[in-house]
Amino acid sequence: MIEGLDRYYREYNANVFRGVYQISEEATAAYETARKRIAELINAKDPSEIIFVRGTTEAINLVAHSWGRSNIGLGDSVMLTEMEHHSNIVPWQLLARDKGAQLKYVGISDEGRLLTEEFHGYLENGGVKLFAVTQVSNVLGTVNPVREMVREAHRYNCRVLVDAAQSVPHIAVDVQDLDCDFLAFSGHKMCGPTGIGVLYAKRDLLEKMEPYQGGGEMIREVHLYEASFKDPPFKFEAGTTDISGAIGLGVAVDYLSKVGLRNIRNHERDLTAYALDKLGKLKQMRIYGPADPDTRGGVISFNLADIHAHDMASLLDEDGIAVRSGHHCAQPLMERLGVAATTRASFYLYNTEGEIDRLVESLERAGRVFKI
Amino acid sequence: MIEGLDRYYREYNANVFRGVYQISEEATAAYETARKRIAELINAKDPSEIIFVRGTTEAINLVAHSWGRSNIGLGDSVMLTEMEHHSNIVPWQLLARDKGAQLKYVGISDEGRLLTEEFHGYLENGGVKLFAVTQVSNVLGTVNPVREMVREAHRYNCRVLVDAAQSVPHIAVDVQDLDCDFLAFSGHKMCGPTGIGVLYAKRDLLEKMEPYQGGGEMIREVHLYEASFKDPPFKFEAGTTDISGAIGLGVAVDYLSKVGLRNIRNHERDLTAYALDKLGKLKQMRIYGPADPDTRGGVISFNLADIHAHDMASLLDEDGIAVRSGHHCAQPLMERLGVAATTRASFYLYNTEGEIDRLVESLERAGRVFKI
């Protein structure tokens, strides 16, 4: 991935879409090739359905702004879930406040699964214009049945946005099969650079959506008092885009495709099964989320006895093991779980069982230090 | 610059602000150091006045959205100029349309200078809440008297946004001396990466401004139905930011500071004087913008006889000379100049008089090919 970025800087450092000269044409071509690769990765019908953004957060804000402001009004609702990342909560709070709309939250069971009765109930009550849901929880690991929920939501004329920040890097995602209306993900979670991400949206929706930011490159013609805009995806990519980021993401996508997302998923499932088993044997260990490795992704959140998650991260760090601790940008979920924070280990294609053994040893040491 | 980026990817590829572990702390530190360097470069009072964005375009859209929506209402006006880049026009058109506000354009003289009587006239007529102006024109090279215009505008309670995309890389910019309220620029124009840019805004304005995008990292606390936000600058940096971009920009700023912006400016002024002289001697050459190299930057837009700008760029490209041709994202200015497009040569610290000589030779060849 680093090589891809580097090559760009040395060879193509010219503004995409501008200039007539050769070097710039190559940058444009590489940028558009990246778009095509990403469309293929998630099986979009057409590359024009792929919009480059800064990350999942910007993708969701773009939808809230450009689609939400015209399609969600007074008294309408946006349905979310209790396991959403702040990035899939706050944009809807801001929209709801501005438009006088309501938020409805689908709750979760103690094992960390969505309560489907609540989901159906909200739809039946009417007025739900959008369901915004994470495909894989970044805290619980839960893989939500998005495909089925999309089908159900569409019966009620409710659009569906999928937060795929935790799914696209780890499982095979097919937007045509899911039939979701919007899907968002980030480069930095899939071996790509920071500062780049993707919004997928169905072409017919994009065509009707208002522009998000105004400026260079997204316009067709500008006059003093009016402007006309290009077709999607360019309409939504104002200003000099992160060409190097997009190209870097394209290289990362190539890499993941070569490894194969089914292989990645299988490897992660095996590691997760191994880790759930080993960690589960530690005394005073509390693991959050589903117990069945077949329906969960490769993140495991836990707390050990009364050791605060931040202390745990420091203790593991003393042994050279990097984990994350905190609320993981999911404070409402923390409230639901009744904890201030969790420690989270996550597994990816490059992790091994040996590393899990080392994690377990380090956890045992932490237990001894804290005399539990 | 490439080395800076690369080092980040190899050593610090962790999410800024997240995780308790060591590697992430170093990324955070490098990110905040970049912010500090940039604050120093433009002499901001405090690093918290520096917000990382994707580029000038996003910076301007952020102001239009977060400040504009609360401060510009029905019947108010936004004052622009005829030499603005689309990025400093379209966001205001969108805002004006949504809010029922008006746009006023300060015209330009035939030499490419702002008509100050018009500027004063609009202010005196009242209702102008914001003046958004480029410090250096990307087509004409004109350096506008921003400092004086800010003083004048403030007498009328009119805020000033400076589009510094073409100034920060080339001349010493001091926001406290200018006393502007907002200032925007892009990394890719100053030896930095694409996908990163800066919004400077006065601290007291930032404190009162609404958030732009909602999501991770910009929040203090999130509950199901409400959230509170962090202090600036974080309030305006939602989601995983472009850490690598920011660090790369920091390295570029270091580089420019080391060379010295006064040296850069002097070198460019000398080159511009040389080029204006040489190009001016070609017959049927039309150069746009001020003739005095002391009050203009290092871009020279021109047309030679009836050779279309795109043909000119291709002809120069045949000789290995890279220029830009087109409307340069300034269609209203093209209309004012009465041309469809111009060819633009721009000079930076690494250019030489020898290169200008080669440009002139190539222009002469173009003239022969087109039999002018």
Place this chain on the structure above:
Amino acid sequence: MSSVYSEIILDYYRHPRNKGTLDHPHIKAKDSNPLCGDIIEMQLELDGNDSVKDVRFNGQGCAISQASASMLTELVKGKKLDDVRSISKEEILSLIGGQLSAVRLKCALLSLKVLKTGVYTYLGSMSNSKEELSGL
């Protein structure tokens, strides 16, 4: 020093054939190249046999786009619509001669795209030809 700007191109640029408009065109189409700002309009008058009786182009832009449009008008005059439909990019490019970069290719082929859009629309077969047109 092998420039694409041959004598022929320059001649068609400075002295365009068939430039202007028709009084009663059966087919009219117009498009622009948003990257460059080139604009081309094509007008065709047909006879009873669906052959091109007369043709005009109008527009502005670079020498490549304007010269190729003018050359195209000469090429189609008298042709059956079915034959106009099958004009290939290669034919245009060989008329122009020289090596074109990807961006200038768009300039060179704009007039063909406009012409075909007009013809397909007239024949009512626009939708199944979108793919071909997006390749121009």
Place this chain on the structure above:
Amino acid sequence: MSSVYSEIILDYYRHPRNKGTLDHPHIKAKDSNPLCGDIIEMQLELDGNDSVKDVRFNGQGCAISQASASMLTELVKGKKLDDVRSISKEEILSLIGGQLSAVRLKCALLSLKVLKTGVYTYLGSMSNSKEELSGL
């Protein structure tokens, strides 16, 4: 294996001294560490000489933040406000012992920051102390 989590830290974490609230505090301040979510409140009761007659802390968070807050309460008890004002970060860190990373430093110093904010506010000298506090 030299952990910052010494027996002393653990002891203060599990058995905090001076945890709770006062009935009539003269000084009350509260803050949180947004990065970690640690929360600390400090309450001080003064005698007629502006000395600390009684003190309590309350809060939640990691062992470092809670233990250091508890240690700080012991340190200030009986001290003059002027002396409280001059407590340095180094004093706190030496109480804790061990090496702390930059992020955990914030946890360790949160209680001192809260305490000083309370004292400065009480003394009416908050504004000129902003810089010092932002260094904590």
